[in-house]
Amino acid sequence: MHIIIDATTTQDQMAYAGPGQYTKNIILSLAKGYPNTKFSLLLFNNHESTLDGQIENLKNVQIVDIGKYKINDYKNDIWYFFKILPTIKKIKQKDSIFFSPYFWRNYPSYSMPTVLFIHDMNLPMFNMYSQISPIHNIVRGVQYWMTMYKSLKCKYLICNSDTSKQDYLKYFPKYPKEKIYTSYLGVDLEKKEVSLEKILPSDYKQRGYIIYLGGGINKSKNSIGVIEGYISFLRILKKNPKDVPYLVISGGKFQDKSKREVKELYDLIEKEHIQECVIFTGFYEDIQKYSLLSNAFAFIHLSLYEGFGFSPIEALRCKTPTILHKSPVYMELFKDVALMVNGLDAEEVGRKIYDVYTNPKKYTQRIEQGYILSQKYTWENVAKVTHDVFKKISV
DSSP states (O other), X not given: OEEEXXXXXXXXXXXXXXXXXXXXHHHHHHHXXXXXXXXXXXXXXXXXXXXXXXXXXXXXXXEXXXXXXXXXXXXXXXXXXXXXXHHHHHHOXXXXXXXXXXXXXXXXXXXXXXXXXXXXXXXXXXXOSOSSOHHHHHHHHHHHHHHHHGGGGOSEEEESSHHHHHHHHHHOTTSOGGXXXXXXXXXOOOOOOOOOTTTSOTTHHHHOEEEEXXXXXXXXXXXXXXXXXXXXHHHHHXXXXXXXXXXXXXXXXXXXXXXXXXXXXXHHHHHTTOTTTEEEEESOOHHHHHHHHHTSSEEEEOOSOOSXXXXXXXXXXXXXOEEEEOOHHHHHHHTTTSEEEOTTOHHHHHHHHHHHHHOGGGGHHHHHHHHHHHTTOOHHHHHHHHHHHHHHHHO
């Protein structure tokens, strides 16, 4: 069996976001777990990949050069038809299957057996195909639907939750339900304490902090709701601003104030005069994630819609109380172990933060249950479901 995989999401602006992390981990788990299966990875040349240093010695993995790096944008289809598709046809064998971990760069479902991974239906639900301009949004919207309609020709689909599966079927009800598999994702988190002195204030242990990690800047992420909830918490706490626990917001995307959604966060912080209470860490290394989460008195994520939820599972793995919005997928996965709130109600969020901060022992049992649940999410399980789907085609 020969599997061709588009691995370019490990190189572009999605490399450290959910799709890029999924692509990296599913490739490594498949290649290491199934040494008798041949894998051809489509990668740009001379451009860094999160797979670097991890696949070079795997005998069943071939790296296929698709040319000079091109950013993931509205020109994807041009590059796909003139460079990527011809390369696929050149390396295609009788037993080849194409696996697309992320759809934006297109996939050959019309010309060969294809398995497509569906992360979520976030973009059509929020009419949010591009944040650059209304014109870009229209162009990317057309591209989105043209590419997604090709999913009807895929042999199988894999979704990261039952929520994603049901949402896909709302838009594409003609696709056979029995050919859609659900595969919850895995957690890749090294439990190792490292110093946080370079990214957090020196008094972070004394004051404590609640952390918002793994979010984004689009409107469905509800990042503004996190800050509004924190402001409500401060009003309940009624402490000197120099003594209150910090709100730590981690991620490189929150540094670009040219983005309207990011500027909105900074404007609210300035308006409320809490600049000294909110810490933007900027980009953080994977090795710092465990310490960032485990040292927090709580983790918060109020996204209105997700296909899965990497960060909440990572927080649970770190035994950190986890406050989540009652979105469909979070209710599907975490309702029994997380602290569920209406993320659009700042006062409710503030009260929950206050309760966790002042009554930590109250949530001890739930934290332990969350830790046990988090251990069920492994990349080995994801690879098995995926490889089993490939075998259904090869039979």
